[in-house]
Amino acid sequence: MILKDDSELVKEVIQGNTSSYEVLIERYQKTIFNMVLRMVGEAENAKDITQDIFVKAFEKIHTFKFNFRFFSWLYRIALNETINWIKRNPRMDSLENHQYLQVVETESENQEQQHKLLQSSLMQIPENYRALLLLKYYCGLSYEEIAEVKGISVKKVRSRLFTAREQLRKILENNGLQ
Amino acid sequence: MKEKKIIKEIYRLLDGELSPGEREELERYIAGHPEAQQLLKQCENVKYQLESLPKSEVVPEVKAAILNRINTEQQIQQPDWTDVKAVQDFWRRPVVRFGFMFVTGLFAGFFLFSIFKTDIFYSKNNPDNLKGTLVHPRSFEELKAADLVLFENAQIKAACDVRYSPDNVEIHLDIASDQVLTTILEFETDNFSVYNIQPLITNTQSTTLVASGSVNINTVGENKYIVLLYNKKSHSNNIYFRLLQDGREIYKNSIMVNK
Numbered sequence: 001m002i003l004k005d006d007s008e009l010v011k012e013v014i015q016g017n018t019s020s021y022e023v024l025i026e027r028y029q030k031t032i033f034n035m036v037l038r039m040v041g042e043a044e045n046a047k048d049i050t051q052d053i054f055v056k057a058f059e060k061i062h063t064f065k066f067n068f069r070f071f072s073w074l075y076r077i078a079l080n081e082t083i084n085w086i087k088r089n090p091r092m093d094s095l096e097n098h099q100y101l102q103v104v105e106t107e108s109e110n111q112e113q114q115h116k117l118l119q120s121s122l123m124q125i126p127e128n129y130r131a132l133l134l135l136k137y138y139c140g141l142s143y144e145e146i147a148e149v150k151g152i153s154v155k156k157v158r159s160r161l162f163t164a165r166e167q168l169r170k171i172l173e174n175n176g177l178q
Numbered sequence: 179m180k181e182k183k184i185i186k187e188i189y190r191l192l193d194g195e196l197s198p199g200e201r202e203e204l205e206r207y208i209a210g211h212p213e214a215q216q217l218l219k220q221c222e223n224v225k226y227q228l229e230s231l232p233k234s235e236v237v238p239e240v241k242a243a244i245l246n247r248i249n250t251e252q253q254i255q256q257p258d259w260t261d262v263k264a265v266q267d268f269w270r271r272p273v274v275r276f277g278f279m280f281v282t283g284l285f286a287g288f289f290l291f292s293i294f295k296t297d298i299f300y301s302k303n304n305p306d307n308l309k310g311t312l313v314h315p316r317s318f319e320e321l322k323a324a325d326l327v328l329f330e331n332a333q334i335k336a337a338c339d340v341r342y343s344p345d346n347v348e349i350h351l352d353i354a355s356d357q358v359l360t361t362i363l364e365f366e367t368d369n370f371s372v373y374n375i376q377p378l379i380t381n382t383q384s385t386t387l388v389a390s391g392s393v394n395i396n397t398v399g400e401n402k403y404i405v406l407l408y409n410k411k412s413h414s415n416n417i418y419f420r421l422l423q424d425g426r427e428i429y430k431n432s433i434m435v436n437k
Contacts (some may be wrong), residue, residue, distance in 0.1 A: 018245075018248065018249070018252075020243070021248070022245065025241050025244060025245075026241070029236045029240065029241060030233065030234075030235065031406065032231045032234050032241065036232055037234060038231065042205070042233070045239075047239075047240050049192070050240055050244075051240060051243050051244050052350065053245045053355045055244060055247050055248060055251075058244075058248050059251070067437070076332070080431065083431075084329070084429075085429075087428060087429050088330075088331055115231060115232065118227050118228075119231075120232065121247075122229065127431075133228060136228075137225060137228035137229050138231055140230055147216075151414070151416060151432065151434045152416070152432075155386065162186060162189065163183075165189060165221070165224055166185065168224055168228075169220050169223075169224050172220075172223065172224065172227065
């Protein structure tokens with residue numbers, strides 16, 4: 001089966017083919033959901049926000065410019081929706097709040113505790129910096145891709161990522177994860 | 179080497195961005211400095227911790243919910259064709275046709291009048307004889323859309339609609355709040371500068387402050403403003419839209435102009 005690239009699928013969606021949008025959802029829902037999950041720290045909210053992201057992307061798909069990459073455009077919508085949600089819903093940070101799904105059933109209690117501590121540490125960083133860390137290390141985007149998603153220069157991405165990493169490094173040190 | 183510089187070089191090492199010569203120099207330095215070795219270990223740990231965070235599978239109900247919402251919205255937008263015949267019979271009546279033409283003529287006349295006699299309305303409100311879209315507000319729709327940013331909570335509703343041309347950026351602010359709200363538009367002065375700010379709906383409690391690279395508007399209640407900027411450069415640049423309450427930032431977003 002020949003896999004269509006994102007641009008082809010987007011064109012088909014714009015022409016009215018909703019089943020092409022299902023393919024795009026399948027392709028990106030895991031990455032988007034997990035990034036949102038790590039941003040907000042809670043699975044139920046992450047599911048709702050993920051839905052909002054894909055619905056908004058569908059509503060705005062006719063504005064998509066084909067000189068951009070679709071995933072950059074989708075990530076940008078995802079980050080805007082997630083950060084807007086976070087600002088509307090400030091929360092106290094505590095380990096008990098992070099009810100994320102345990103993915104690997106064989107994950108040991110130690111590993112789970114370590115991941116919870118890391119998630120708690122992430123939640124102490126401002127959301128814009130948190131997003132940069134997740135895009136770079138969790139989602140595996142390059143500096144250029146992050147610059148495209150955020151709409152800023154590569155130089156600014158490097159500078160802000162340095163600040164974000166330093167904040168996390170110090171928090172991990174305080175939380176005993178160093 | 180200062181600590182900040184070392185850490186920067188370490189992150190570049192971990193990202194694989196150092197040349198062989200730079201890498202060798204850094205590794206030599208680290209080998210001779212225990213504190214640098216500690217920093218390397220910590221920086222490696224940051225990278226490792228983030229990369230090793232597990233990824234969840236998405237339950238099928240999420241995709242189903244997305245498709246359900248999309249299909250629901252599409253159905254709402256579908257026109258109902260069952261009443262077409264009734265509508266056509268209605269429009270055949272002479273009285274209806276004449277009435278429709280009369281009303282259309284009235285609107286066309288008003289529209290033409292507003293185009294050619296705009297200075298009557300706007301020269302009074304704009305004694306400085308402003309040029310650009312503030313004189314012809316309908317042409318705001320003709321500008322290129324940058325973004326429409328919305329924020330809403332229990333006490334505040336704010337909208338920032340940004341459009342631009344090669345020469346101007348026009349920002350329509352629509353702000354409603356129960357308590358004092360500060361709206362800030364920030365930009366780099368190399369790229370934009372303030373041309374004018376036109377309050378459309380305001381009250382005695384609203385104040386505006388223009389500084390180099392920012393416009394600060396304090397409002398209570400319902401307010402509408404048009405902010406006009408010179409668009410100095412042709413490449414993509416950001417304008418930052420911020421909301422503050424009691425000195426605390428409650429919302430920030432960036433809008434890219436000249437996409």
